[in-house]
Amino acid sequence: MFDDLQDKRVLVTGSTAGIGLDVASSLLKAGAKVVLHGSRGPAEAEALLAELDAPGRSFYLQADVRDTAQCESLIAKAVDQLGGLDVLINNAGGLGGRQGLESIDDDFFNNVIDLNIRSVVMVTRFAIPHLRASAQQSQQTSSVITTGSIAGREGGGMGASLYGGSKAMVHNLHRNWVKEFTKDNIRFNTVAPGTIDTAFHEDKSDDLKQTIAGSIAMGRFGKCHELAPTYLYLASHALSGYITGQVIDVNGGQMCP
Ligand code: NAD
Structure with a gap:
């Protein structure tokens, strides 16, 4: 059953590190064609x-997804590289400070909202015609799979x-x-990670990390490779073709909604 992702054309935003990189790498291992994306220049990629x-089968595109025009050109270039788009994974996002x-x-407000909301809305908006054509x-x-959050x-x-x-808005947009x-025939699901061991937590002391671990x-903490299979499952029509509008929590029992 699981040759379903062979040759699938996938864009994973925010895939130069952390969860997104593991998802992109797992998709490549499953035979997909993947555009990786980040804010760093192509040389580093x-x-x-x-x-x-x-x-x-692997390509890299740079774009700041806080900016609508860059979201539009990211999709145009990804479709050009892949010859279409079957799966969109909106993973770019972050805390943006506390x-x-x-x-x-206003600056703080705009940055957090642009990074986590505008990015998802605009990348998805420009991807829709291609996802419709694919189906x-x-x-x-x-x-469409988006990274939400606990x-x-x-x-x-x-x-x-x-x-x-x-992130609550991301969950609800999909519904x-x-x-x-x-x-x-476009499905929309959200993966809501708990506390996952990535650069996201680099501002925390070891003591605080221990306290958080004790609450799980x-x-x-979860590992990126424990997240990726859920994205592959939701990407696959054979495995999850009747699943849409769901938030799948991957959190080691940190919260059981
Ligand atoms: P990370 O910092 O390792 O990865 C973030 C990725 O997003 C990187 O590839 C980075 O290049 C990209 N990115 C950030 N800002 C960008 C911008 N303006 N334009 C383009 N790309 C940008 O962190 P991570 O933990 O892997 O986070 C990935 C996703 O998971 C985020 O949406 C985050 O909110 C979510 N998340 C993480 C955790 C966690 O505990 N790590 C928990 C819940 C949700």
């Missing part, structure tokens, strides 16, 4: 592509209200898009 060792409510100014051509579903379920840590709120695009039923 060359080493990354060499390490992935999938010549002719500010208590009384310190939130029409294949007579299968195409798939913060979108429970509010986020101190100073991360906008981040937590933006709406199910209503608009299921007629086009499994007693430890």
Whole structure:
């Protein structure tokens, strides 16, 4: 059953590090054609592509997805490289710093919202015609998978209200898009990671990390390779063709919504 991702054309935003890189690498191992994406220049990405060792099936594009025009050109270039688009994975995002409510100014507000909301809305918006064409051509579903967060379920840590709120919005946007695009055979699902061991947590002390680990039923942070299979599952029509509008929590029992 699992040759389903062979030759699938996939864009993974925010895939130069962390969760996105593991997802891109796992997709390549499953035979997909993958555009990796990040905010770094192509020179730095060359080493990354060499390490992935999938010549002719792995590509890199640079774009700042906080900017609508760059979201549009990212999709145009990805479609050009891949010859179409079957699966979109919106993974780029981040905390953007911590500010208590009384310190939130317009710059901070715009940065967090652009990074986590504008990016998802605009990349998905420009991808829709290509995902629709893919589904029409294949007579299968195409798939949008977005990285949400446990913060979108429970509010986020101190100073991360906008981040937590933006991830809750991501979860809910998908529920709406199910209503608009299921007629086009496009599926929308969200993966909500718990606390995963990436650069995302580099601002935390070892003590704080231990405290957080103690709040997780499994007693430890998750690893990126424990996230990637859920994305592959949701990307595959054969495995998840009847699943849409869902938030799948991958969190070691940190929260059981
Ligand atoms: P990471 O910092 O390792 O990766 C972030 C990726 O996003 C990188 O590839 C980076 O280049 C890219 N990126 C960031 N800002 C960008 C911009 N403006 N334009 C283009 N690309 C940009 O962090 P991660 O933990 O792997 O995070 C990936 C996703 O997972 C994010 O959406 C994050 O909010 C979410 N998440 C992470 C955790 C966690 O505990 N690590 C928990 C819940 C959700």
